[in-house]
Amino acid sequence: MTQPTAGTFDPHDRALFTDRYELAMLQGYYESGHTPTATFSLYFRDLPAERGYAIAAGLEQVIDYVETLAFDDRALDYLAEEGFDAEFLSYLDAFEFTGEIRALPEGTLVFPNEPLLEVTAPIHEAQLFETFVLNQVGFQTLVATKGARMADVVRRHGDGQDLVDFGSRRAHGTDAGLTAARAAYIGGFDGTSNMLAGERYGIPTYGTMAHSWVQSFESERASFAAFADVYGDDAIYLVDTYDTITGAGRAVTVAADRDVDLGGVRLDSGDLTALSKQVREIVDDASIVVSSGVDEFFLREFFDDDGVASAFGPGTALTTSADAPNSGVVYKLTAVERDGTLAPSMKLSPGKVTYPGQKALHRVERDGQYQYDVLARRDEALEAGAPQLEPIFEDGSLVYTPPELATIRQRASRELEALPERCRHVSEPDPYEVRISDRLKAVTQQTEGEIRDREL
Amino acid sequence: MTQPTAGTFDPHDRALFTDRYELAMLQGYYESGHTPTATFSLYFRDLPAERGYAIAAGLEQVIDYVETLAFDDRALDYLAEEGFDAEFLSYLDAFEFTGEIRALPEGTLVFPNEPLLEVTAPIHEAQLFETFVLNQVGFQTLVATKGARMADVVRRHGDGQDLVDFGSRRAHGTDAGLTAARAAYIGGFDGTSNMLAGERYGIPTYGTMAHSWVQSFESERASFAAFADVYGDDAIYLVDTYDTITGAGRAVTVAADRDVDLGGVRLDSGDLTALSKQVREIVDDASIVVSSGVDEFFLREFFDDDGVASAFGPGTALTTSADAPNSGVVYKLTAVERDGTLAPSMKLSPGKVTYPGQKALHRVERDGQYQYDVLARRDEALEAGAPQLEPIFEDGSLVYTPPELATIRQRASRELEALPERCRHVSEPDPYEVRISDRLKAVTQQTEGEIRDREL
Numbered sequence: 034m035t036q037p038t039a040g041t042f043d044p045h046d047r048a049l050f051t052d053r054y055e056l057a058m059l060q061g062y063y064e065s066g067h068t069p070t071a072t073f074s075l076y077f078r079d080l081p082a083e084r085g086y087a088i089a090a091g092l093e094q095v096i097d098y099v100e101t102l103a104f105d106d107r108a109l110d111y112l113a114e115e116g117f118d119a120e121f122l123s124y125l126d127a128f129e130f131t132g133e134i135r136a137l138p139e140g141t142l143v144f145p146n147e148p149l150l151e152v153t154a155p156i157h158e159a160q161l162f163e164t165f166v167l168n169q170v171g172f173q174t175l176v177a178t179k180g181a182r183m184a185d186v187v188r189r190h191g192d193g194q195d196l197v198d199f200g201s202r203r204a205h206g207t208d209a210g211l212t213a214a215r216a217a218y219i220g221g222f223d224g225t226s227n228m229l230a231g232e233r234y235g236i237p238t239y240g241t242m243a244h245s246w247v248q249s250f251e252s253e254r255a256s257f258a259a260f261a262d263v264y265g266d267d268a269i270y271l272v273d274t275y276d277t278i279t280g281a282g283r284a285v286t287v288a289a290d291r292d293v294d295l296g297g298v299r300l301d302s303g304d305l306t307a308l309s310k311q312v313r314e315i316v317d318d319a320s321i322v323v324s325s326g327v328d329e330f331f332l333r334e335f336f337d338d339d340g341v342a343s344a345f346g347p348g349t350a351l352t353t354s355a356d357a358p359n360s361g362v363v364y365k366l367t368a369v370e371r372d373g374t375l376a377p378s379m380k381l382s383p384g385k386v387t388y389p390g391q392k393a394l395h396r397v398e399r400d401g402q403y404q405y406d407v408l409a410r411r412d413e414a415l416e417a418g419a420p421q422l423e424p425i426f427e428d429g430s431l432v433y434t435p436p437e438l439a440t441i442r443q444r445a446s447r448e449l450e451a452l453p454e455r456c457r458h459v460s461e462p463d464p465y466e467v468r469i470s471d472r473l474k475a476v477t478q479q480t481e482g483e484i485r486d487r488e489l
Numbered sequence: 490m491t492q493p494t495a496g497t498f499d500p501h502d503r504a505l506f507t508d509r510y511e512l513a514m515l516q517g518y519y520e521s522g523h524t525p526t527a528t529f530s531l532y533f534r535d536l537p538a539e540r541g542y543a544i545a546a547g548l549e550q551v552i553d554y555v556e557t558l559a560f561d562d563r564a565l566d567y568l569a570e571e572g573f574d575a576e577f578l579s580y581l582d583a584f585e586f587t588g589e590i591r592a593l594p595e596g597t598l599v600f601p602n603e604p605l606l607e608v609t610a611p612i613h614e615a616q617l618f619e620t621f622v623l624n625q626v627g628f629q630t631l632v633a634t635k636g637a638r639m640a641d642v643v644r645r646h647g648d649g650q651d652l653v654d655f656g657s658r659r660a661h662g663t664d665a666g667l668t669a670a671r672a673a674y675i676g677g678f679d680g681t682s683n684m685l686a687g688e689r690y691g692i693p694t695y696g697t698m699a700h701s702w703v704q705s706f707e708s709e710r711a712s713f714a715a716f717a718d719v720y721g722d723d724a725i726y727l728v729d730t731y732d733t734i735t736g737a738g739r740a741v742t743v744a745a746d747r748d749v750d751l752g753g754v755r756l757d758s759g760d761l762t763a764l765s766k767q768v769r770e771i772v773d774d775a776s777i778v779v780s781s782g783v784d785e786f787f788l789r790e791f792f793d794d795d796g797v798a799s800a801f802g803p804g805t806a807l808t809t810s811a812d813a814p815n816s817g818v819v820y821k822l823t824a825v826e827r828d829g830t831l832a833p834s835m836k837l838s839p840g841k842v843t844y845p846g847q848k849a850l851h852r853v854e855r856d857g858q859y860q861y862d863v864l865a866r867r868d869e870a871l872e873a874g875a876p877q878l879e880p881i882f883e884d885g886s887l888v889y890t891p892p893e894l895a896t897i898r899q900r901a902s903r904e905l906e907a908l909p910e911r912c913r914h915v916s917e918p919d920p921y922e923v924r925i926s927d928r929l930k931a932v933t934q935q936t937e938g939e940i941r942d943r944e945l
Contacts, residue, residue, distance in 0.1 A: 240509030
């Protein structure tokens with residue numbers, strides 16, 4: 034048996050959670066004595082399908098990673114076995130980040146080509162972060178966005194329904210289950226079924242009843258009665274184990290027999306919209322929780338068809354971002370020190386522009402609505418709009434106080450409300466305008482020209 | 490700042506990595522004094538789209554979970570704050586698994602309705618495992634299957650090319666990155682870029698060169714030269730930063746200048762099939778690594794169109810199982826103790842049959858090819874085929890020695906070779922036949938009839 038390590042991650046593990054080529058690069062830089070300062074940018078080339086925006090998330094995990102990253106003896110021994118050189122390993126042994134990181138705060142809207150994160154440091158330091166940063170920010174941003182899309186449908190078409198993450202069982206592993214709960218909460222969810230996310234992040238936890246509970250008793254009625262005895266007024270009965278309408282009627286009867294309020298019922302199969310309306314007639318004003326196959330497309334139809342619910346429990350679609358399971362964020366070198374200054378840099382893959390150099394990003398608002406963004410060079414004096422990138426690390430030190438999760442969530446909510454509705458449609462949204470400053474365009478063109486002259 | 494916990498999982502975390510409703514059920518069972526023995530089965534209702542088979546994976550993580558699961562004081566304090574009762578918490582404090590688990594060994598083919606895992610225990614014990622087991626076995630089985638599909642295309646149409654997991658950066662979190670490397674290796678991959686997977690599981694690690702390496706030098710040529718100086722004959726040059734054909738030519742020149750062998754080149758963008766053929770003319774017999782957008786559909790076309798490669802580096806498609814990011818496995822109560830015996834149980838959701846009761850699963854082989862499976866009741870005497878489910882825990886004790894990862898990988902390979910080719914097509918495979926024994930059919934019908942009589 035190899036070491037079974039589902040989610041067993043400590044700083045040791047995080048140091049080795051990297052692609053071999055990152056360490057191969059590092060050893061190469063070290064042995065060549067080639068360690069220029071460089072800037073890497075983490076950004077979307079395009080948003081995933083059907084997305085008019087993304088919501089930044091995962092910065093807090095990156096901060097923790099940068100602050101704790103360390104190669105212990107066990108890691109160094111393994112790397113030695115794998116053929117890395119002793120001198121290089123003694124460098125890793127003493128690894129410390131000395132650079133600068135700027136970032137979009139979590140909960141902020143982000144559009145194509147806009148830096149989620151900009152790392153400027155000796156190239157080997159910035160390079161080392163690539164695998165982890167893509168892994169964490171990519172996934173959390175994906176789920177925060179998926180969650181925000183659902184929350185936004187409820188906000189615009191619903192009636193204040195709660196959204197609760199039921200997706201831990203469907204998440205790709207334990208880390209994903211936990212951070213998906215966090216990201217969905219940032220995106221506007223109200224709670225999670227995951228107790229660990231409750232403990233770690235202070236997210237409210239919710240849970241109802243399982244089919245197995247119902248099946249385990251001699252009858253559905255007996256199972257409801259036993260549940261009422263334990264949970265009283267708070268009981269929410271899962272009513273579709275045998276027949277939803279019959280089950281809803283039984284929940285009413287049992288609550289009356291036990292002289293408790295009917296907390297609510299949960300619907301988990303069948304035509305949920307039609308059933309919700311029939312069940313509303315039966316259960317009066319008790320809660321109705323709808324929990325199977327819920328995503329933003331379902332929600333839009335549910336409200337269009339006058340479905341009735343108090344809460345929704347999205348699972349698979351949320352935690353796997355099922356219709357777009359990959360964020361596509363990239364971490365690219367955009368500038369590198371030459372002759373003492375940071376020179377813009379880019380690669381020339383067909384159809385993939387990278388805007389070179391360190392960036393400024395301004396968001397222009399009028400009457401509470403975002404009009405457009407301006408992506409520019411950092412050294413430009415922009416007049417319009419508010420700057421979006423904040424300093425996180427300077428000279429290797431953390432200079433940022435991560436906000437409370439509730440604050441991040443409020444930010445995401447305000448951001449979405451300021452985004453024009455045409456950019457928030459769940460299908461075929463209008464793209465939000467990201468203007469590229471004239472100077473950035475000129476530098477891009479010039480850099481590309483220089484590379485073509487030099488390389489081709 | 491809340492506690493940033495990307496992948497920070499210890500036994501404490503695993504205990505709380507559960508849905509609130511699991512603990513609500515447990516408290517209910519405990520307080521009702523209703524703790525019958527029950528059997529839960531983990532299985533696919535249907536295979537994900539285009540899959541003719543799945544490869545079981547994740548059992549080792551489940552074993553470790555069952556063996557280490559414990560609620561520490563911090564977990565119990567949190568649950569007390571969340572309103573769970575002191576008496577119930579003292580039960581959790583002393584939690585120990587006392588039951589039985591049978592399972593398909595990792596690396597075994599699995600088809601719809603066949604138990605990946607069958608847990609028989611006092612109902613609250615078996616219930617508690619649900620969230621974690623679905624999370625781990627669901628995801629790993631998904632990736633083992635995706636990996637096996639790629640490995641099988643290489644086996645049938647390729648020329649012994651290596652398959653290396655390059656997907657850690659695209660995985661949904663750190664746990665997923667790590668277990669995806671493991672699952673892909675089970676499915677037939679030859680290595681991973683993930684150093685932690687290398688350390689933990691002994692999987693060979695691979696890495697080449699990044700675009701940032703090339704960009705960071707004053708020219709592509711200088712970047713190749715520096716790499717050659719560090720890595721000599723082993724250097725694999727990423728040649729598409731500016732222009733693939735030009736880059737390949739430069740790699741040849743630099744290796745010759747440095748008087749080292751050209752280890753190989755990596756192609757990461759453009760029309761990879763066409764480029765691979767052009768590049769083969771330039772690099773002679775050096776390795777060609779192809780690494781962008783690789784999945785089983787790409788591989789089939791690549792071979793059909795006579796593409797040339799020595800190795801492939803699938804990323805996103807592999808670790809997110811991009812075309813089917815959810816396995817759909819379920820964990821259902823199939824039997825529960827009534828009057829001292831285990832009675833078959835099922836729910837009646839439309840279109841979703843659960844075969845009730847404890848199962849036997851036999852696989853029938855002729856001349857090295859699997860003919861069909863038989864799913865039956867455990868107490869049936871089946872003559873045909875070899876039994877597939879193995880005892881893992883008995884009376885709460887581990888009675889199974891998990892095989893080495895290499896052994897699991899060999900099993901998967903043998904299994905695939907025994908599966909008729911028509912069931913292995915990457916698009917529209919023929920379904921493999923799973924026969925339901927007459928007795929199991931009869932019990933299913935009878936159980937459903939009894940439930941209808943009782944409940945409807």
